[in-house]
Amino acid sequence: MLAMPEPDPTVLARRESIVAALRARAGAAHVIAEPLRLKPYETDGFTAYKRIPLAVVLPETTAQVAACLRYCHEQGIRVVPRAAGTSLSGGALPLEDAVVIGVARMNRILEVSLEDRLARVEAGVTNIGITRAVEGEGFFYAPDPSSQLACMIAGNVAMNSGGAHCLKYGVTANNLLGVTMVTIEGDVIELGGGHLDTPGYDWLGLITGSEGQLGIVTEVTVRILRAAEGARAMLVGFGATDVAGAAVADIIASGIIPVALEFMDRPCIHACEAFAHAGYPLDAEALLIVEVEGSEAEQDALLDRLKAICARHNPTTVRVARNAEESAAIWKGRKGAFGAVGRISPDYLCMDGTIPPGSLPEAMRRIGTLSANYGLQVANVFHAGDGNLHPLILFDANDPESFRRAEMLGADILRLCVELGGCLTGEHGVGIEKRDLMTAQFNATDLAQQKRVKRAFDPRWLLNPHKVFPLDTAGTA
Amino acid sequence: MSAETIAPADEAGIAAAIGAAHAAGTPLAVWGNATKAAFGRPVQAAGAVSVRNLTGITLYSPAELVIAARAGTPVAEIEAALAAKGQHLIAEPPDLSALMGPGEGPPTLGGAVACNLSGPRRIALGAMRDHVLGVRAVNGTGEVITSGGRVLKNVTGLDLAKLLTGARGTLAVLTEVTLKVLPAPERTATVMLRGLDPARAVAALSAGLGSPYGVTGAAHLPAAAAARVGLPAAATLLRIEEFADFIPYRTGRLAETFAAHGGSEVLDHEASLALWRAVRDAAPLGAAPEDAVWRVSVRPSAGAEVAEALARGFEAKLFLDWGGGLIWVAGPATEAAHQAVTAAARAAGGTFWLMRADAGFRAAVGHLPEEPPPLAALTRRVKAAFDPKGILNPGRIFAGL
Structure with missing residues (x-):
């Protein structure tokens, strides 16, 4: 189990006056302090850890956020920013002595400009909400994390969220034009906007993926894109994972950048098929879903080329969608993958490392060995084009020993990703989950440099203080 | 140095x-x-x-x-x-x-x-x-x-x-x-519209960038800038980079989009490569050795307005890239010209850099906001x-x- 900092008793003792001060600044209706109403905020998508916060504030304006942050900074009160709470790494996990400031009530679309291909929205708008606001005109917002129905754009900025289509369209950082951010000192700063280049330092680049360490984002301007004329998928089964890995390398080397290139291993194929009945080949050791975009004729041409490439690798199954319905059928299993695994195991941990795609066969082999050593089953889903690996570790949360082993296996898998030249997290963030593994990727000098930058924004180390950096040093000068 | x-x-x-x-x-x-x-x-x-x-x-x-x-x-x-x-x-x-x-x-x-x-x-x-x-x-x-x-x-x-x-x-x-x-890309091609003023050009670029045909370059060269790269009239340029067999369809569909803008023509691979290299390196700007050079970055839809304001303000040489969102500007290294650039960028909610000028001028004025x-x-x-x-x-x- 991961350690949490001890709550500050002097802050806990001032609870009533703190709540009153927050009510004065954000409006009484926007502050939650009753124990029963605080309960839903005790955790996020990483449900193994829970802490009831001191209070929750759900402001409706940037000015209210600024007033609350200024007060917390003056009073030395810790702050945990929150959007939809879908983080799988504990990014929104509260502390008993912390005030949660959530953006969920700031959920208006402020502007859509098709001319400039941008949308400006409040930070609590959901990811899918942006696409829904523009899809009638044929546009979309590209990053599509699998939580996109629920997750909010503020959380996407905090975690630099990706999804299944990053290989072609990039992650949040590549689709962000501007933000309004409130610093812990209560200053409101405008970064970027409708224009493309920023004159001074690349604040947007630094803030994206900073996991609530640097400020609270209240408004976001994103790039919206015109959707392609159409898209179609194909499904290919292979007799071995290294053969599938070689096919992935051949596809990329051919000059085709598919809009999605997804890999599933045998345990995952079986779980998905049992759940979704998508017609996945149960005899395959590995399965690729490849999606291309363009006109009908272009789709045909690309799919023909991909079929020819895959044919060189002795596929056990090749199924090319002839229309949107058949594409949807191919995607049905993959999209339900997490739910499918949830049906075969009482609980699972969803890991999120990245590896160089070329090391896929070695990663699969060594994850298999680790899985056997720990006696826990692992199902693998993989954004194969960009190397983002999602091993799902199956365990039983009612058995503390099973959970302990699952956490240790997860840590070993992430260390393996680093050893292979990859990183601890591709899109879920470090949060608390991977906090203590940061020393596997960064040396003391690198971490000290990051912490000096954090301190430049948050001199008293109050913003999401127990995340990202190993706890033994976090918060110390 | x-x-x-x-x-x-x-x-x-x-x-x-x-x-x-x-x-x-x-x-x-x-x-x-x-x-x-x-x-x-x-x-x-x-x-x-x-x-x-x-x-x-x-x-x-x-x-x-x-x-x-x-x-x-x-x-x-x-x-x-x-x-x-x-x-x-x-x-x-x-x-x-x-x-x-x-x-x-x-x-x-x-x-x-x-x-x-x-x-x-x-x-x-x-x-x-x-x-x-x-x-x-x-x-x-x-x-x-x-x-x-x-x-x-x-x-x-x-x-x-x-x-x-x-x-x-x-x-x-x-x-x-x-x-x-x-x-x-296997091949490059450019759909070119001739003789548009900046406002109509930016509208055309916006239509192209908002199309599903994968435009990867969108620039407008007013007549003087176009002449420096051998084009006889103001040129509005939309680039497609794709597999060779996809190019005719995509340029064709874009051309249909522009039928209402007065028609267009298609530049082939070699001509496109040379032209976009020139745009990339700011060759159409034609900055004289003594000129100061600025880049202004605004919302693409504000590009034409900025270009017109600059042309009114001083003898600005300029062209537009990034669908109108980037304006390359050259002109005399004077306070007045610099003020005109900064005011136009500010009025459009954008930003600017002074890219080039003699050291004294660069030290004397803010080279960015x-x-x-x-x-x-x-x-x-x-x-x-x-x-x-x-x-x-x-x-x-x-x-x-």
């Missing part, structure tokens, strides 16, 4: 040089081959450190779309290595040597990344900073730091690699950079977090920083 330049052979040498300068409190100018020394405020430093001897590609994995090279590697060498495998740099960094002067050698990867300069493809596929996956660098105390890595998706810790990209050597000296690359106080405070604190004694490229971006 009168400064005494030390050019160590490796990263350890760079670290030692900066460590010594830090200990002595001696400011250093930072560059590779100094091809962009005229970009930004003049640096006040007695010495300089160059990464020009840190050369060579350290990793290239075409099937993983990733290349890494030491910071002093010429951009041209990287482009050649990529071309040999049918790939290219996504952001199309410009070669500004015709504009900025030749420097002391070819433009380097470190300089292209440190200045975050991107070409026409930026409107569709992002800037240099979007494709920087990882860096190694030496901070202002002489410590070697790393950030990011060699994989395409990475949210592990603060993204210092993006912060250092575009920081122009004021936070740390880049020693090695890892970039995402993409397959180069002043930051509001809370942001300026963050800039100072972040600078101090990397370079506590302020020895790296002092004054390069802001006076006193």
Whole structure:
């Protein structure tokens, strides 16, 4: 189990006056302090850890956020920013002595400009909400994390969220034009906007993926894109994972950048098929879903080329969608993958490392060995084009020993990703989950440099203080 | 460039040089081959450190779309290595040597990344900073730091690699950079509309960029700029880069879109490559040797209005890239011209850089907009977090920083 900092008793003792001060600044209706109403905020998508916060504030304006942050900074009160709470790494996990400031009530679309291909929205708008606001005109917002129905754009900025289509369209950082951010000192700063280049330092680049360490984002301007004329998928089964890995390398080397290139291993194929009945080949050791975009004729041409490439690798199954319905059928299993695994195991941990795609066969082999050593089953889903690996570790949360082993296996898998030249997290963030593994990727000098930058924004180390950096040093000068 | 330049052979040498300068409190100018020394405020430093001897590609994995090279590697060498495998740099960094002067050698990867300069493809596929996956660098105390890595998706810790990209050597000296690359297109073609005024041109560019046909370049050359690249009238240009068999369909559909704009024609592969290279390197600007050069970045839809305001304000030479969102401007290096540029950028809610002028003028006027106080405070604190004694490229971006 991961350690949490001890709550500050002097802050806990001032609870009533703190709540009153927050009510004065954000409006009484926007502050939650009753124990029963605080309960839903005790955790996020990483449900193994829970802490009831001191209070929750759900402001409706940037000015209210600024007033609350200024007060917390003056009073030395810790702050945990929150959007939809879908983080799988504990990014929104509260502390008993912390005030949660959530953006969920700031959920208006402020502007859509098709001319400039941008949308400006409040930070609590959901990811899918942006696409829904523009899809009638044929546009979309590209990053599509699998939580996109629920997750909010503020959380996407905090975690630099990706999804299944990053290989072609990039992650949040590549689709962000501007933000309004409130610093812990209560200053409101405008970064970027409708224009493309920023004159001074690349604040947007630094803030994206900073996991609530640097400020609270209240408004976001994103790039919206015109959707392609159409898209179609194909499904290919292979007799071995290294053969599938070689096919992935051949596809990329051919000059085709598919809009999605997804890999599933045998345990995952079986779980998905049992759940979704998508017609996945149960005899395959590995399965690729490849999606291309363009006109009908272009789709045909690309799919023909991909079929020819895959044919060189002795596929056990090749199924090319002839229309949107058949594409949807191919995607049905993959999209339900997490739910499918949830049906075969009482609980699972969803890991999120990245590896160089070329090391896929070695990663699969060594994850298999680790899985056997720990006696826990692992199902693998993989954004194969960009190397983002999602091993799902199956365990039983009612058995503390099973959970302990699952956490240790997860840590070993992430260390393996680093050893292979990859990183601890591709899109879920470090949060608390991977906090203590940061020393596997960064040396003391690198971490000290990051912490000096954090301190430049948050001199008293109050913003999401127990995340990202190993706890033994976090918060110390 | 009168400064005494030390050019160590490796990263350890760079670290030692900066460590010594830090200990002595001696400011250093930072560059590779100094091809962009005229970009930004003049640096006040007695010495300089160059990464020009840190050369060579350290990793290239075409099937993983990733290349890494030491910071002093010429951009041209990287482009050649990529071309040999049918790939290219996504952001199309410009070669500004015709504009900025030749420097002391070819433009380097470190300089292209440190200045975050991107070409026409930026409107569709992002800037240099979007494709920087990882860096190694030496901070202002002489410590070697790393950030990011060699994989395409990475949210592990603060993204210092993006912060250092575009920081122009004021936070740390880049020693090695890892970039995402993409397959180069099989063919390029350009749909050209003739004789449009800036407002109609930007509307056409916007229609093209908002189409599903994958426009990767969208520029407008007013008549004078068009003439400099051999075109007889104002030219509005939309580029398609695709597999050869996809080009006729896509240019055809775009042409149908523009039937209402007075018709269009299609430039083939060779003509397109030459034209977009010229746009990338700002050749249509026609800046005279004594001219100042600015870049103005605004919402694309505001581009025409900015162009018209500038033309009213002074004898501005200009053209538009990025669908109208980037306006290259040249004109006399006078307060009045500078005021006209800054006022137009501000009125459009955008920003500007003074790209080139003599050193006295660059020191006298802000080469980019002043930051509001809370942001300026963050800039100072972040600078101090990397370079506590302020020895790296002092004054390069802001006076006193």
